[in-house]
Amino acid sequence: MANGEGSEPLLDVRDLTTRFFTEEGQVNAVESVDFTVHDGEVFGVVGESGSGKSVTALSLIDLVEPPGEIVAGEVWYRDADLASEMADSHPEAVDGDAVDLQRVPPEVRRSLRGSSMSMIFQDPMSSFNPSITVGEQIAEAVEVQRRASATPRSTRSRTQGFGLGSMLASTIVPTRDYVGDESHDRAIELLGQVGIPDPEARAEEYPHQYSGGMLQRAMVAQALAGEPDLLIADEPTTALDVTIEAQILNLLADLQEELGMAIVLITHDLGVIARTCDRLGVMYAGEIVEHGSLDDVFDSPVHPYTEGLLGSIPDLDDPAPRLDPIEGNVPSLLAEEMDDRCYFADRCPKAMDECLDKPPTFAVDGDGVAEGANAAEADATGADTAGSNRPGDAPRGDATTHTAKCYLADHAFDEARALPEGYFDESAEGETDR
């Protein structure tokens, strides 16, 4: 890349599409999602249940299991070492320091898990093995990373040097255990780092002896075992009480400052987004419908869905007498039930006839459509995209641009072209709920 490393995104996701081929039919869980994550920033993905935000996270780290499949898209990850390793065997997947993880073999993707990207999940209780102590489980993660980093990537595997014989021997001779003392010590250190009091004693305990908040801390410790550059947090505080949520969010912010990781934070809670994120994408029906900096999206939203979401939350400090909800329900993502239109049009208060054609992604600029959009930021992005030589340079979620998949980003709402009320009631029989 011509640009300096600093301006290159750590992660550049382009046109990512993940589908599930179920008995009921094809489910378009994630559709042409683009976004970038830069070093040390927090990128938020917000949406309602079924909007595809968790599948997006799983797709990044290649954990989508059948019947799901990543059918298209590129996930460019910046890693100079990996790029030089891959340059000979997979030249098409390398662009400067960045590597397209979708075009390298699965073993290479797997080798990045834990050491480059790791993930924390929503429900800490079901993410730990109940029959192994928490310390042992974290030590195991440390051990995997230690063994993996000691050997060249091509031959890396999680059980490196620990075959069936060693496993059988370990049942008799304790010194032949997979996990070494060093890893145990490191596990205790990690537990201390995430704020678990008396980590040495707590490491010997089982998951059921932990409270939900403590277990979520332990899961963060486990995710940090490989010192990742990118942490994917999927609803990390949703299962927690509000006082514990505040602790975990503070912990993530502290760790991020200390370790300089980038975080992709997935949540349905706009408050959590506002607390933690630099930039965000709003997902609806598998697409990122609006994307921009926190200020852009929260203070000058363009997409009626974003506006609707923001209007649906009761304000704690300044309650309104009545909420302004989005009518209707989250749509089904079954391909056969999805028309080729703006997926939000049937719930949208500002649907126009052109919304029956799928809107492209528009850059929201300062020409009066979205008041307050930052023109200076848009310019900076222009320069950024110009330096890129990757395919497909349509307006996309690069750097700090504010974009929306909505015609309202291009021109204002025109009453004369509005769809008549109840337009979708006849065409969609199953959506009679208002």
Next chain:
Amino acid sequence: MSERLDGDEAEGEGARPVGSNEPLVTVDGLEKHYYENDSLLDRLLGRDPTAVRAVDGVNFTVERGETLGLVGESGCGKSTTGETLLGLREATAGTVRFDGEPVGELSGDAEKAFRRRAGIVFQDPFSSLDPRQTVGEIIREPIDVHGIDTREERNERVAELLERVGLSAAQRERYPHEFSGGQRQRVGIARALALDPEFIVLDEPVSALDVSVQAQILNLLGDLQAEFDLTYLFIAHDLSVVRHISDRVAVMYLGEIAEIGPVEAIFERPSHPYTEALLESVPRANTAERDRDVEALAGDVPSPRDPPAGCRFHTRCPHAREACREEDPKRFDAGTDHEAACFRAVDDHAYWESAPLDPPEERVQATESDLEEQGERAADGPSA
């Protein structure tokens, strides 16, 4: 619709006392303890049963036509309070009076009449509807049980209820799995309305729903309250939802009410440090949130098996002093209709003279080293 409901009322067990100043529900010293190690074997072995003090002495009233919000973290006993108050669980101690009548002593016709006047909507719209009944049957069931009207009139009533909660009467033959979460919660609300109650316990009615759908249901609940003169006990953990819907709010912590008062007083001028901490912790959905320095409450909620002595919140309280360890604060006046179970509400209390405890982080270090012993340690004295 309202005409029909009035008709029902006239046929009911008696006219509602109109214009009475008595609270509709009075809860006095309500306790609900669950016992562990209480099997026959445990008794033969001479083990003492352990009490889990889910609700431990709760007093409050619900005035006619108001919404009382009951808010707290998981495990604080708010749902148990709601269920015990309706007599769905047997109270360990204390009384609940509904319109002057003690609920625990009702039987026969009086109990049946009470069941018509008080209903409940549950949290989980997926497990609270029978998957093998159509929604029409689900909504009609309470009317059937109480034997009200003829079959045709009941069916007509079901259609009205469906329309009123924003579904269509044509959907009555469908099964719950054919509906989305928000629509199912509408069915649950229609079922609770079927008997034309005066009082409804709403147990986390929106916490399983997406925000856009949650807002629809909150608006619907508000409309129904105005239309049918309903009194709500609204149980929730989400403070912004509680602020939105409530007239008065009670904050629960470990089976007790920490603070109770009018909604503005609780949210604008909280008197209990726990209420303050809750409000501090909620992430606000606005751009100023990023720069707000959040002082998170230290530690976890202690176990209700062996709650801390003195003030139950003293193990996590940033303002705790010696006095808080020794004495359980009563509810003190903190303004008009506003009470807080904290010595700090009293200007000349001995609390102000007693020695401050270590900061909660250090206290937590000492008490949390073993979760099992946490309660005991806290009771003995939190600092190691």
